[in-house]
Amino acid sequence: MPKILSVKQLYEADAATVKNKNISFIDLMEHVGILCFEWIHARLQGSQINIQIFCGTGNNGGDGLVIARHLKQYGYNVKTNIINCGNERSDVFLKNYDRLKEIGVWADMITCETELPEISENDMVVDAIFGLGLSRKPENFIKKVIQHINASNAYVLSIDFPSGLFAEKAVTDKDSVIKAYHTLTFQSPKLAFLLPENRIYTKTWEVLEIGLDKEYIYNAKTSNYLLVKEEIKPIYRFRDKFSHKGDFGHSLIIGGSFGKIGAVSLSAKAALTMGSGLVTVHIPKCGYEILQTSIPEVMVEVDGDNELQNFNFEVLPSVIGVGMGMGTKTTTANGFKKFLNTNKIPLVIDADAINIISKNKKLIELIPENSVLTPHPKEFERLVGKWKDDYDKLEKLRLFAKKHKIIVVLKGAFTAIAHEGELYFNSTGNPALATAGSGDVLTGIITGLIAQKYHPFEAALLGVYLHGKTAEIGMETEVYETFVASDIIKNLSGAIMDLFKKEPPIAESNPEQTTDTKKTKNNDDEEMYI
Numbered sequence: 071m072p073k074i075l076s077v078k079q080l081y082e083a084d085a086a087t088v089k090n091k092n093i094s095f096i097d098l099m100e101h102v103g104i105l106c107f108e109w110i111h112a113r114l115q116g117s118q119i120n121i122q123i124f125c126g127t128g129n130n131g132g133d134g135l136v137i138a139r140h141l142k143q144y145g146y147n148v149k150t151n152i153i154n155c156g157n158e159r160s161d162v163f164l165k166n167y168d169r170l171k172e173i174g175v176w177a178d179m180i181t182c183e184t185e186l187p188e189i190s191e192n193d194m195v196v197d198a199i200f201g202l203g204l205s206r207k208p209e210n211f212i213k214k215v216i217q218h219i220n221a222s223n224a225y226v227l228s229i230d231f232p233s234g235l236f237a238e239k240a241v242t243d244k245d246s247v248i249k250a251y252h253t254l255t256f257q258s259p260k261l262a263f264l265l266p267e268n269r270i271y272t273k274t275w276e277v278l279e280i281g282l283d284k285e286y287i288y289n290a291k292t293s294n295y296l297l298v299k300e301e302i303k304p305i306y307r308f309r310d311k312f313s314h315k316g317d318f319g320h321s322l323i324i325g326g327s328f329g330k331i332g333a334v335s336l337s338a339k340a341a342l343t344m345g346s347g348l349v350t351v352h353i354p355k356c357g358y359e360i361l362q363t364s365i366p367e368v369m370v371e372v373d374g375d376n377e378l379q380n381f382n383f384e385v386l387p388s389v390i391g392v393g394m395g396m397g398t399k400t401t402t403a404n405g406f407k408k409f410l411n412t413n414k415i416p417l418v419i420d421a422d423a424i425n426i427i428s429k430n431k432k433l434i435e436l437i438p439e440n441s442v443l444t445p446h447p448k449e450f451e452r453l454v455g456k457w458k459d460d461y462d463k464l465e466k467l468r469l470f471a472k473k474h475k476i477i478v479v480l481k482g483a484f485t486a487i488a489h490e491g492e493l494y495f496n497s498t499g500n501p502a503l504a505t506a507g508s509g510d511v512l513t514g515i516i517t518g519l520i521a522q523k524y525h526p527f528e529a530a531l532l533g534v535y536l537h538g539k540t541a542e543i544g545m546e547t548e549v550y551e552t553f554v555a556s557d558i559i560k561n562l563s564g565a566i567m568d569l570f571k572k573e574p575p576i577a578e579s580n581p582e583q584t585t586d587t588k589k590t591k592n593n594d595d596e597e598m599y600i
């Protein structure tokens with residue numbers, strides 16, 4: 071599973087590579103710079119636009135100088151600007167500065183505001199000011215340079231990080247960070263790129279595998295991972311020739327209220343389509359005919375007239391998905407509390423069931439071990455209280471799931487799945503999933519997987535991944551706006567088949583290392599030079 075390494079680990083991996091691979095740091099930087107150059111060259115194909123490279127004086131700046139040299143040697147129109155960030159200049163920065171001079175290029179030294187170069191919106195900017203070594207927020211003159219680049223509207227490619235973005239702590243001054251179109255980051259995905267509060271700093275990003283010491287990375291301990299196909303594929307289980315529906319469990323979906331029967335209907339259909347052997351819904355009477363006619367495969371049990379109150383289901387399910395469209399009326403909340411008091415069956419808890427628990431936190435103790443909670447950020451906030459920033463939110467998530475021995479799926483662009491103190495960030499999906507009923511479908515998918523005896527943690531990983539993949543498949547024929555929750559269910563088989571599809575050669579695309587797979591018709595602005 072791709073590990074999300076810390077800054078300290080990346081520097082250690084760096085040192086281990088130099089030591090164990092018998093490669094000098096300057097050669098490693100040359101290799102990294104060439105990879106970035108090749109990325110640009112593959113897209114520009116010799117185009118004579120102006121490329122302005124902004125370098126700091128550390129190693130991130132050194133990368134910028136290597137890129138500048140190779141672009142120049144390939145005949146590109148390059149202007150190299152060095153920003154005096156302080157008195158420190160790294161050795162390899164200085165070496166690459168000399169190498170650039172050797173091919174006749176004198177970089178421009180920018181030392182004050184009056185020297186800021188003009189940047190046209192048709193230029194391409196390569197941002198190599200700060201990377202991993204950012205130690206404080208950029209201020210004064212450097213902040214001015216960053217603002218100048220941001221105001222230019224040019225296409226900005228950031229090297230390793232959008233300069234000014236901290237790898238492991240929150241930004242306090244939004245105006246001191248580069249707003250990149252794309253970021254080429256090295257070796258490991260960065261936690262900072264997965265956080266909603268940082269989304270303005272890079273529209274898209276991808277990981278360049280720069281060949282750091284494999285053994286070090288293998289042994290490196292982390293509690294943050296990016297969830298990709300290679301890890302999901304082995305979780306999926308093929309069906310045995312002699313299997314029958316009894317082998318695939320019985321999902322019970324409890325939810326619905328007058329006007330919100332659709333939520334249960336979507337969950338039940340998703341559980342069924344995901345392969346649950348049997349599906350029963352337990353709903354208010356008002357939903358009986360709707361359910362029986364819309365999903366004939368599903369069995370229906372009824373409760374109160376317009377909302378749930380008794381939770382007195384008669385079937386013996388293997389798993390229960392609860393909360394969708396349920397409402398939080400007192401009668402329903404009381405019935406749900408009673409149910410929690412006696413229930414021992416694993417749960418997938420969503421929406422109003424989470425809201426009821428949030429209003430009476432003691433109920434958390436009644437949730438069976440290894441149950442799955444699927445809150446969106448607002449529901450999670452009701453559960454754990456406000457957070458300072460997204461890093462704080464992740465710590466709350468990690469601790470909450472661990473403390474209560476449950477799995478929490480915090481929904482978002484990079485849905486985070488918390489289990490036993492670890493976080494797994496999903497790599498699939500796109501904004502098409504921001505649609506009514508999308509969460510109800512996810513609950514149904516996870517419930518349907520647990521019914522088939524997937525461990526709830528595996529069900530959460532596989533379910534979240536497939537749910538996201540359906541939206542990527544959907545964008546082959548639709549746009550974000552037209553994609554609805556039923557399309558997620560429709561594309562589930564495509565998402566499963568995709569697990570076993572052969573990938574195109576790496577040179578064309580490497581989806582496991584890039585969020586580029588999210589490029590769709592709605593997201594073409596980063597393609598301006600391509």
Ligand SMILES: NC(=O)C1=CN([C@@H]2O[C@H](COP(=O)(O)OP(=O)(O)OC[C@H]3O[C@@H](n4cnc5c(N)ncnc54)[C@H](OP(=O)(O)O)[C@@H]3O)[C@@H](O)[C@H]2O)[C@@H](O)CC1
Binds near residue numbers: 083206
């Ligand atoms: N990991 C890898 O394997 C590889 C990494 N490589 C590359 O190395 C990069 C890391 O390089 P790096 O360590 O030299 O740090 P970098 O980001 O260039 O900045 C450090 C300089 O900036 C300064 N400075 C910091 N904040 C400041 C501020 N607010 N305002 C002003 N100054 C500030 C800081 O000064 P100081 O904090 O010491 O006072 C120091 O002088 C990494 O991102 C990647 O691009 C590849 O080449 C090879 C493989």
Ligand SMILES: [K+]
Binds near residue numbers: 199228229230
């Ligand atoms: K940078």
